Amino acid sequence: MERSACLLFQCNDKVGIIAELVSFFKAHQVSISRFEEYTDQQYFFARLEWHGDHPWGSVAEFDDVFKTITGQFEGARHRTYFFDQPQRLGLFASKEPHTLIEAINRTEAGDYPNTEICFLISNSPAMEKYAVRHGIPFHFIKTFKDPARHEEQQLEMIRQYQPDVIGLARYMKILSADFIATAKCPIVNIHHSFLPSFIGAKPYELAYQRGVKLIGATSHYVIPALDQGPIIEQGVIRVQPGDSVEHMKRIGREVEKQVFAQALGKVLQHKTITYDNKTIVFN
């Protein structure tokens, strides 16, 4: 069966891991076309790609065979992805459409492998037009003081559409720990500052007050602690003398678009491994 696939692997570092990984594929007569590895102190991380014939009918089948490797290395974990599996991206947005538009257009341009956007959820009806233009199911879900009220509706959508990844395209409501645990799929946020500077709702205002010379944007996985999740990508842009908060927001939008789209791309190409609240991002 002709299938392209990739493997993400991590374990505690020790001598001989590279040889074991490579030998496994050789033993199954599968030729590795791309091998990338990193170590960080006591940890080892690798990503392998192969193209062409392979003997495994499904990811589950591969995982079953690959147990012989993971069993050998302490702390071993892996994820496998066959590139012909369709992927579903769910998007959340609030009032600002720029990162949403970018994610939609990159998906439409085919930048993300085998990906379709399965829904757009927003607490603002004004976002509907961006969904309608591209034939994306839109769901207006009003937010309440008690997040359980709107999160239940959101989870109902997630149950129905089964997204593989959720992207928060400048969605400005805090997700509860319960929501994050129940949603199960990775949730990628774009924060409008160079984290860890300027956590919270008003980063451009804080950047203005501190008089920084570069402003930035950060895309990270969402965890219960606000703006504290593993960072996937960051970018910056230069501020000019006298730039107002409004101007910073305008130029910051361009960085947010780039950083969010880049981070989504890495996640959807299965090029990230998280550990110790950090993210290894492969090329």
Place this chain on the structure above:
Amino acid sequence: MERSACLLFQCNDKVGIIAELVSFFKAHQVSISRFEEYTDQQYFFARLEWHGDHPWGSVAEFDDVFKTITGQFEGARHRTYFFDQPQRLGLFASKEPHTLIEAINRTEAGDYPNTEICFLISNSPAMEKYAVRHGIPFHFIKTFKDPARHEEQQLEMIRQYQPDVIGLARYMKILSADFIATAKCPIVNIHHSFLPSFIGAKPYELAYQRGVKLIGATSHYVIPALDQGPIIEQGVIRVQPGDSVEHMKRIGREVEKQVFAQALGKVLQHKTITYDNKTIVFN
């Protein structure tokens, strides 16, 4: 008398300032060759340069005449610099020589107008060779638990050499509020992080732990609050997956060199105005 000079001017913003400034010089038959202005909310900032004949024998004489302008505008302050005035730069360093070497070489290359380095003070005798190579007076001043003990010796040097600007080239001791007040001249620090992230002594370690994708450096004026002074310049560099703290320090050195040398240049070219703990930096 043929003299090049510049004026830095700030006041509360209102209509008509540009016209008044320009008219002043026209009335004195001085032709402005460079005019740059910014506003930030309620404030107005300008820098003017002129070359060629002017009627003022000294900065004091200019200031006396210019009072007619500053008197008209609320919150008005100004500084004047004649480019033929020699400038004295005093340097402090500890153990890491890279920003020190950069500052020395830029001075020697003539990047800073009419500037000589008047001393190097260090709490490490290993820094002496960098001073000796360039004929710069070197003073080893041991640090004590009670900063008053070494700061008194440092202030003695400052009294003797009268620096116009002090540059802290990775000087790792905290200067007391008393020292800053007594030294009087502007003090420019290089901090090895992208402030306000990672204040304090171990920024690369903190950046590593947080898993940021860009590390940076910040040059700022020193005020009593640690790493909180008005920012002059910032720069960043990309971290690669698996980069150790040691590697971050190595690539960070290059950003520190650039940012510190750039900030010193702006200060020595009289292209900065501070206000509200921020810095306007002119081109």
Place this chain on the structure above:
Amino acid sequence: MERSACLLFQCNDKVGIIAELVSFFKAHQVSISRFEEYTDQQYFFARLEWHGDHPWGSVAEFDDVFKTITGQFEGARHRTYFFDQPQRLGLFASKEPHTLIEAINRTEAGDYPNTEICFLISNSPAMEKYAVRHGIPFHFIKTFKDPARHEEQQLEMIRQYQPDVIGLARYMKILSADFIATAKCPIVNIHHSFLPSFIGAKPYELAYQRGVKLIGATSHYVIPALDQGPIIEQGVIRVQPGDSVEHMKRIGREVEKQVFAQALGKVLQHKTITYDNKTIVFN
């Protein structure tokens, strides 16, 4: 009458220009809120903005009064723009939609002052959907070997819609000198290389062959000589080892989008002056 406006002014450099410009507005009791000037060898360039009351009912009326200034300075030329004048942007595209989408979305987001897109002309029917989504008139114009045949139809559109600016959003046909002369309005192109490297139709292929470590994009005014017009904006992105031409094209698209949108913004905000085949771009 309350109107915001800007003036772009250039002339041969000599002493006293700044004073004359500022005095003119003072004499008409108009307060300049933004003044930015540059010199380049023998030339002087300035851009002034004012907000609030002014005595001029129209640009023509202003120009008539301002003749007293232009008459005084050799080589003087100026352009005036009242910010309440609506502006019409015409777009040309071929097969690649990314810069087109970016220009449309930035216009819709209000990034360009008082601007609407008056038409999209394409030699590919596949571009129609991008126009339809945003309610922009679309015109498919087939290209012929003899450019006069399709350019006549394009000029007919230009006569009908009267664009103030034309943007070539990866339009891949060469415009004749006749077309450029007849169209009259400024034409802004995005070229997919860091000019002057890699002129012509296959820049990514040439960049790949030369083994450059950064690829770029250049937005410039169109003149009859191919890819030789005054440069407005340029950007670059880093190439990784082993990047294919296809990969370069994908990452290059992001630079093209940024550079084209940025250049269009500068033109539509009236922040450019061309001279000697160069462009002064104001902040």
Place this chain on the structure above:
Amino acid sequence: MERSACLLFQCNDKVGIIAELVSFFKAHQVSISRFEEYTDQQYFFARLEWHGDHPWGSVAEFDDVFKTITGQFEGARHRTYFFDQPQRLGLFASKEPHTLIEAINRTEAGDYPNTEICFLISNSPAMEKYAVRHGIPFHFIKTFKDPARHEEQQLEMIRQYQPDVIGLARYMKILSADFIATAKCPIVNIHHSFLPSFIGAKPYELAYQRGVKLIGATSHYVIPALDQGPIIEQGVIRVQPGDSVEHMKRIGREVEKQVFAQALGKVLQHKTITYDNKTIVFN
């Protein structure tokens, strides 16, 4: 015997190379600690590092054993480096000292593994002081119309000092094809433009005339065709409106320093493979 080492390997791409390379080391009970590979169309490139015991007493001994691998792959070539081998860097300079100073200081800071500067050759006696400060042998060699006259003296120095790498730190004389062939070691140049734009002696002047918005620097291996060798590293910096050629030269110096020092580092860390007039640069 405990030795750190690296292997650079290239061959025509085919399936199974990674497995063969890894198996070779496994068979010799050597554990690979770093593996990095790229493909470019029909070519395969890899760099491997290992630390700790290995059975080879010398590079020659390793090469002899490794023949079993190179014999299996068409177009196979390799280079091996044991990190305890001292490396000798020879420098050439003319009148501008900035890249020279940077290379000297980076070497002194220990940025390059096990490297000492074995000579500085210059056609300007003013460069002597930069050598003397750091105890580097200095040789003034006058240039003549007939390059054979000074190149013979330069080759005599090369024969005497046996440099592993030569760095041209803004050395402004063209090296003859004969010299390049006779010197044998790799020669790394820094060109003061973003190649392939602005080949030759006056790149900043040409950049100024063309009105580019970014200027750059390029470090490349020297081949007989002027400024046409395989590119190792490039960098750019933004030009401001009205920047003179002189100003471009000043800001360009900083890019030249960074790019040259970075390229030398990659060469001295054995992280480059050249092919088809291109360079693969490993992380």
